[in-house]
Amino acid sequence: MAGAIINGIVATGTFPAQQIYVFDINPEKCEALKQKAGIQAADSIRQLIEKCNIVFLAVKPQNFAEVLTAVKPAVNEKILFVSIAAGISTQYIVRSLDCGCPVIRTMPNTPLLIGKGATALSRTANVADEDFQLVLSLFSACGTVTVLDESQMNAVISVNSSSPAYIYLFAKAMLDSAVKQGIAADTALQLICQTLEGSAEMLRQPELTPDDLIKMVSSPGGTTLKALDVFYEHHFEQTVDEAMRACTKRAEELGK
Numbered sequence: 001m002a003g004a005i006i007n008g009i010v011a012t013g014t015f016p017a018q019q020i021y022v023f024d025i026n027p028e029k030c031e032a033l034k035q036k037a038g039i040q041a042a043d044s045i046r047q048l049i050e051k052c053n054i055v056f057l058a059v060k061p062q063n064f065a066e067v068l069t070a071v072k073p074a075v076n077e078k079i080l081f082v083s084i085a086a087g088i089s090t091q092y093i094v095r096s097l098d099c100g101c102p103v104i105r106t107m108p109n110t111p112l113l114i115g116k117g118a119t120a121l122s123r124t125a126n127v128a129d130e131d132f133q134l135v136l137s138l139f140s141a142c143g144t145v146t147v148l149d150e151s152q153m154n155a156v157i158s159v160n161s162s163s164p165a166y167i168y169l170f171a172k173a174m175l176d177s178a179v180k181q182g183i184a185a186d187t188a189l190q191l192i193c194q195t196l197e198g199s200a201e202m203l204r205q206p207e208l209t210p211d212d213l214i215k216m217v218s219s220p221g222g223t224t225l226k227a228l229d230v231f232y233e234h235h236f237e238q239t240v241d242e243a244m245r246a247c248t249k250r251a252e253e254l255g256k
């Protein structure tokens with residue numbers, strides 16, 4: 001995710017690559033990011049904090065405590081932190097650093113890698129408007145941005161951030177069935193991708209609800225209704241609700 005964000009930042013031209021520093025505990029990953037994006041590598045978290053006034057925290061939630069412990073000795077209130085971690089609250093970051101630093105909490109997704117991300121963001125009250133606009137513009141370079149209240153930042157993971165995996169699972173199941181029914185995999189994949197894109201575009205029409213769109217495909221006595229019957233029999237909607245709630249619950253656990 002850090003690599004995708006760095007590529008996005010470099011693409012905006014907001015900061016010259018020479019002003020962007022990266023630190024990863026794994027020197028090979030650090031070097032690879034440095035080479036790929038033409039940015040600088042810091043030797044330590046401390047050096048990175050001393051060189052930068054906007055710091056992206058892009059490690060797994062499980063590594064947050066150790067990273068914040070390493071950040072703390074060099075921190076000052078002028079540094080803006082941008083976290084992309086699932087479940088980690090801004091209060092946790094502020095408390096761990098024992099510093100009233102401004103913090104922006106973001107929840108991006110992997111389509112960011114191809115400039116089609118959907119990122120949700122919230123901020124602490126002390127983030128300056130111009131700094132928030134700057135960070136919004138960095139994420140906008142790799143997709144859409146949506147500002148939320150922090151109270152929604154755990155639940156939104158199930159909506160935009162983990163959800164690409166549910167879509168891929170659905171696509172994989174469709175692909176497997178298509179192949180079992182004699183359609184070549186590459187042909188089926190093209191048809192499925194175009195159908196996903198077209199359906200997403202239809203969902204964006206403000207005058208049509210998902211129910212309207214389902215009705216448009218469902219001729220009485222036709223094929224679609226037969227397929228939908230199977231989904232309803234297997235409680236498809238409840239399954240999705242249960243899965244999304246499990247996702248949110250895990251985010252809450254990671255934040256403890």
Ligand SMILES: NC(=O)c1ccc[n+]([C@@H]2O[C@H](COP(=O)([O-])OP(=O)(O)OC[C@H]3O[C@@H](n4cnc5c(N)ncnc54)[C@H](OP(=O)(O)O)[C@@H]3O)[C@@H](O)[C@H]2O)c1
Pocket residue numbers: 001002023024025026029058059060061063066067084085086107108109110161
């Ligand atoms: N993947 C997604 O779809 C997605 C979406 C939204 C948000 N996020 C969030 O993005 C964050 C990063 O996820 P990711 O998938 O990019 O994880 P990742 O590929 O594991 O990247 C994290 C990197 O941080 C390194 N690291 C671990 N401990 C460190 C330390 N103490 N100091 C410096 N670097 C350290 C890791 O090295 P090692 O591999 O050697 O441990 C790894 O290279 C997570 O908090 C996740 O919740 C991910």
